[in-house]
Amino acid sequence: NMHGEYEKQQNIIQECIQEVDSNKYWDYAAQYLDNVYKACASERGIECDKEESIKLMNNVGIDSKEVFNCVDEKGETLYQNDKNDANALRLQYSPSIVINGVYLGDADRSPAGIKTLICGAFNKPPEECGETLSATGETVSGGCS
Numbered sequence: 406n407m408h409g410e411y412e413k414q415q416n417i418i419q420e421c422i423q424e425v426d427s428n429k430y431w432d433y434a435a436q437y438l439d440n441v442y443k444a445c446a447s448e449r450g451i452e453c454d455k456e457e458s459i460k461l462m463n464n465v466g467i468d469s470k471e472v473f474n475c476v477d478e479k480g481e482t483l484y485q486n487d488k489n490d491a492n493a494l495r496l497q498y499s500p501s502i503v504i505n506g507v508y509l510g511d512a513d514r515s516p517a518g519i520k521t522l523i524c525g526a527f528n529k530p531p532e533e534c535g536e537t538l539s540a541t542g543e544t545v546s547g548g549c550s
Contacts, residue, residue, distance in 0.1 A: 411449040413484060415441070418458050420483040421475035422467055432465040440464075515540050 445453035462469040502509040516538035524534035
């Protein structure tokens with residue numbers, strides 16, 4: 406289960422946020438690193454992760470009670486479905502990039518590289534595809550199971 410219960414719990418929380426309030430998911434995700442991860446990463450405690458996640462959900466207007474109802478009722482099923490999908494695609498890296506069901510392996514992970522991959526899938530690319538983004542990015546590392 407990747408990096409233990411701490412990471413598994415957050416995966417399920419984020420799955421349930423997408424189920425409960427998908428419009429606000431990116432508000433949560435964009436602030437996760439600075440708010441939840443920084444507060445809890447050193448101890449990797451599931452209680453810290455839960456408390457900080459609730460604070461962040463409240464700050465961005467997501468109903469945390471509804472999210473944790475989802476976690477309790479179908480979190481394990483959502484997690485297993487994700488794990489089955491990852492295994493079927495033979496994902497090996499964290500994070501992995503999958504666009505329209507196609508695993509991009511160790512593709513160029515710079516903002517410009519990812520934009521090129523996404524924009525290449527359009528018959529008529531949106532105007533944002535003409536924007537210039539940074540060409541520096543992270544390299545693939547590690548192997549998660």
